[in-house]
Amino acid sequence: MQRHTICLPASLQNPRIFSFRERFLIFETPPEGKTAESQPTLQEAKPRFTQDDLISPDKKLKNIVDDKVKKLDYTWGYHSGADDKDKANLEKMQAWEKQGEKNEDAEEKKLMGEFLKEADGLKTKADGGIKGLTAEKQKDDKEVNAIVSRVIEEFLQTVEQKISAANRDAQTAYAGQETQMANAQSEEYSRETESILSLPKQQRINKFKELLVKRLSLETAGLSTEEVASWVDNTIGNSDWKDEKKFAEKLKNLVESAIPTKDEQKDASLYLTTRGMKDPDTNLCYLFAMRFEVKGPNNVCLIDGKTKADENQILHFLRISGATRFDESGNLKPLTDLPEATKTMLGQTVALKEAALMQVREGLKQLGIKMDKNSGYLENMPDFATFLGYIIKIMTGDGNAMNELMDDMESNRLAKLFGKGEKSGTEITFKGAGLTDKDKDKLGKDESKGLRKMLVMKLMKSNDNRTLIASGEEISDNKFASGVLTLTIKKAGEIRPAQTEAERKNAEILEKLVQKISGDSAQLTGNLNAVIAFIKSPEQRPQSLLAIEGVTKETAQKSLVKILQKTDLFVSITPPLELKDAFTKEQKEELRTYFESSGKSQLKDMKGKLFEISFDSVKHALVFTQETTTVEITYTPPATPQANSK
Amino acid sequence: MISAPSTPGEFNFFLCECGVEKEIASHAATLFDVLSPEERVHIMNLAEKAQKRKESIQTQYEQSVSGVLTRFDHNISLLARNYDTKFRINREEKSREKDKNELAKLEGKLSSTAQGS
Numbered sequence: 001m002q003r004h005t006i007c008l009p010a011s012l013q014n015p016r017i018f019s020f021r022e023r024f025l026i027f028e029t030p031p032e033g034k035t036a037e038s039q040p041t042l043q044e045a046k047p048r049f050t051q052d053d054l055i056s057p058d059k060k061l062k063n064i065v066d067d068k069v070k071k072l073d074y075t076w077g078y079h080s081g082a083d084d085k086d087k088a089n090l091e092k093m094q095a096w097e098k099q100g101e102k103n104e105d106a107e108e109k110k111l112m113g114e115f116l117k118e119a120d121g122l123k124t125k126a127d128g129g130i131k132g133l134t135a136e137k138q139k140d141d142k143e144v145n146a147i148v149s150r151v152i153e154e155f156l157q158t159v160e161q162k163i164s165a166a167n168r169d170a171q172t173a174y175a176g177q178e179t180q181m182a183n184a185q186s187e188e189y190s191r192e193t194e195s196i197l198s199l200p201k202q203q204r205i206n207k208f209k210e211l212l213v214k215r216l217s218l219e220t221a222g223l224s225t226e227e228v229a230s231w232v233d234n235t236i237g238n239s240d241w242k243d244e245k246k247f248a249e250k251l252k253n254l255v256e257s258a259i260p261t262k263d264e265q266k267d268a269s270l271y272l273t274t275r276g277m278k279d280p281d282t283n284l285c286y287l288f289a290m291r292f293e294v295k296g297p298n299n300v301c302l303i304d305g306k307t308k309a310d311e312n313q314i315l316h317f318l319r320i321s322g323a324t325r326f327d328e329s330g331n332l333k334p335l336t337d338l339p340e341a342t343k344t345m346l347g348q349t350v351a352l353k354e355a356a357l358m359q360v361r362e363g364l365k366q367l368g369i370k371m372d373k374n375s376g377y378l379e380n381m382p383d384f385a386t387f388l389g390y391i392i393k394i395m396t397g398d399g400n401a402m403n404e405l406m407d408d409m410e411s412n413r414l415a416k417l418f419g420k421g422e423k424s425g426t427e428i429t430f431k432g433a434g435l436t437d438k439d440k441d442k443l444g445k446d447e448s449k450g451l452r453k454m455l456v457m458k459l460m461k462s463n464d465n466r467t468l469i470a471s472g473e474e475i476s477d478n479k480f481a482s483g484v485l486t487l488t489i490k491k492a493g494e495i496r497p498a499q500t501e502a503e504r505k506n507a508e509i510l511e512k513l514v515q516k517i518s519g520d521s522a523q524l525t526g527n528l529n530a531v532i533a534f535i536k537s538p539e540q541r542p543q544s545l546l547a548i549e550g551v552t553k554e555t556a557q558k559s560l561v562k563i564l565q566k567t568d569l570f571v572s573i574t575p576p577l578e579l580k581d582a583f584t585k586e587q588k589e590e591l592r593t594y595f596e597s598s599g600k601s602q603l604k605d606m607k608g609k610l611f612e613i614s615f616d617s618v619k620h621a622l623v624f625t626q627e628t629t630t631v632e633i634t635y636t637p638p639a640t641p642q643a644n645s646k
Numbered sequence: 647m648i649s650a651p652s653t654p655g656e657f658n659f660f661l662c663e664c665g666v667e668k669e670i671a672s673h674a675a676t677l678f679d680v681l682s683p684e685e686r687v688h689i690m691n692l693a694e695k696a697q698k699r700k701e702s703i704q705t706q707y708e709q710s711v712s713g714v715l716t717r718f719d720h721n722i723s724l725l726a727r728n729y730d731t732k733f734r735i736n737r738e739e740k741s742r743e744k745d746k747n748e749l750a751k752l753e754g755k756l757s758s759t760a761q762g763s
Binding site: 107108111112114115118119122123125126129130133134136137140141144145146147148149151152153155156159160163 | 661664665666667670673674677680681685688689692693695696699700703704707710711714715717718721722725726729732733736
């Protein structure tokens with residue numbers, strides 16, 4: 001009896017070329033020269049799958065099986081890798097086929113059909129098995145990738161934290177160094193001052209002049225010492241030096257106009273130290289001489305006026321009041337009895353409790369301006385709004401007070417107002433200050449729109465701990481007051497550059513609007529339910545709309561459009577301004593309370609900067625202060641306007 | 647031993663090749679300058695370890711697939727052999743039938759020849 005064997009030629013080692021016929025070539029007789037036993041067994045001839053085959057095992061298997069099934073017919077075929085003996089066998093087989101054994105037998109057809117069906121079942125089963133294995137492998141791969149990614153991510157975070165910590169350390173070290181330098185410089189200034197004050201009058205004047213030239217040279221970019229000296233001489237005039245009072249006035253004028261660049265002129269801030277103000281007659285000279293002690297660490301007052309005239313007015317208050325209180329060291333005594341209400345009025349800036357405020361208070365007293373003991377509000381103050389700003393902007397240099405304030409911020413004392421800050425080193429960052437969580441959620445959803453109103457406020461101590469600084473942008477000392485003022489009074493807003501073309505366009509529109517309103521406020525009184533806040537970037541680029549206050553969004557929008565139309569600036573706005581309800585109900589109530597409680601103010605003299613509005617039958621006013629790029633909101637009582645004593 | 651990459655791009659490429667998520671690889675590349683060579687190599691070692699693990703998974707996978715295919719080969723071979731037997735039996739029966747018919751024919755011829763003679 002003939003024995004059937006399965007011949008698996010060497011070519012089948014490469015699965016790319018094998019087919020069913022090649023793989024399962026069935027011979028009626030063993031190939032010549034080979035016994036059945038000498039044929040490779042199935043196990044031995046097991047194809048070795050290359051990695052390539054395994055890349056797409058499903059596809060490969062499908063091809064293999066399809067190929068097998070497709071070619072499975074009565075013609076037992078020919079394999080491409082067959083050798084001569086195989087070919088000889090094949091010829092035998094072909095001869096056998098020629099003898100009439102071709103596909104004509106009904107029984108064989110039936111058998112073949114059954115075979116194909118069963119072969120297909122086996123293929124499906126193998127197919128499913130490989131699919132499962134592939135899915136499992138892919139899952140494992142993904143898991144490994146995810147795990148290693150997380151591990152690397154954590155490592156990177158650790159590295160970043162280390163870098164951040166190192167930066168902080170370096171910053172702290174630098175700050176310490178700066179403080180030391182500032183202290184040393186201050187001591188030098190003090191010694192210099194003492195020596196100047198002990199000089200005979202004329203020498204003292206000359207020394208002042210020399211000092212002035214020196215300091216101006218140091219701080220005046222682009223001018224040589226000689227140029228500055230020449231300019232001082234020409235400006236003051238030699239004759240004027242003989243009269244100390246005249247000299248003082250000249251010096252005052254000189255300092256006022258000494259700011260060399262336009263930016264400095266615009267943002268002029270006078271830094272004063274009151275230390276050494278022992279001689280009332282020379283106070284003024286000394287004040288201005290000390291203007292340059294801005295780096296000194298203690299008792300440095302910053303007066304940041306909107307204009308030079310405003311700043312001079314403050315100085316005037318100080319000068320005529322003789323409001324100087326010194327301790328044994330010559331430092332100003334801190335205020336210890338500032339009413340809580342006053343602190344509240346001053347925007348929780350308890351750091352303001354120190355000497356500068358006392359000075360102002362004393363100065364006000366001298367002027368007959370009273371401060372309500374309970375409320376802390378000023379009475380009979382002709383330009384309260386302006387002066388309130390000044391008070392807030394007067395900072396003292398008590399490092400401990402700064403620390404206290406920072407701690408207060410962190411320990412929730414002020415969190416109600418500002419939100420819980422995140423403290424990191426010398427910084428506290430408040431996000432969404434003044435807004436409720438609900439508000440923040442609401443705003444968050446609208447972030448994609450052109451006008452966002454998410455306040456991000458950062459408070460930090462200056463390097464020498466003199467001032468607390470607040471801003472969402474590049475920070476300098478004189479930004480603090482406006483930042484706090486804005487935050488405290490408005491308690492909502494955004495400080496960030498315009499980021500999209502639409503925002504920039506809106507900002508430009510608003511800037512023009514503000515300018516127009518500022519110059520033409522009388523025409524714009526009416527039923528406006530909007531509060532517009534506007535801020536510029538450090539590069540003096542318009543930033544964005546801060547807040548639109550309206551009973552409803554629609555009314556706010558309508559009102560703004562009405563204003564825009566009234567200004568004849570824009571008939572249509574492209575892209576349209578998107579307005580939001582800027583304040584929550586609670587915030588509106590707080591604003592209203594603020595307006596009503598500060599109703600003693602008079603704003604009519606804020607020429608070109610006043611814009612009255614009304615909502616809920618209460619009149620309000622917007623003051624656009626372009627110089628400081630902030631907007632202050634105050635209130636004018638409709639029934640009993642205060643007389644302007646300015 | 648992995649050598650430290652010389653550029654952020656190379657670093658990023660290596661990590662991506664090892665299957666590290668693109669975002670993380672990119673993050674690592676941005677920190678390239680602040681990472682020390684040791685830190686870079688550490689990260690690469692982590693990635694390579696993961697790669698080796700995946701290679702091990704791949705080997706295991708290949709073995710499993712190979713097992714499935716072997717079983718398939720074996721089963722289909724048995725099936726083919728089984729059906730080949732059926733074919734052979736069928737053909738043998740047919741052959742016997744044919745022989746039988748031939749025999750009958752021959753017997754018929756023989757009978758008629760005998761009768762004729």
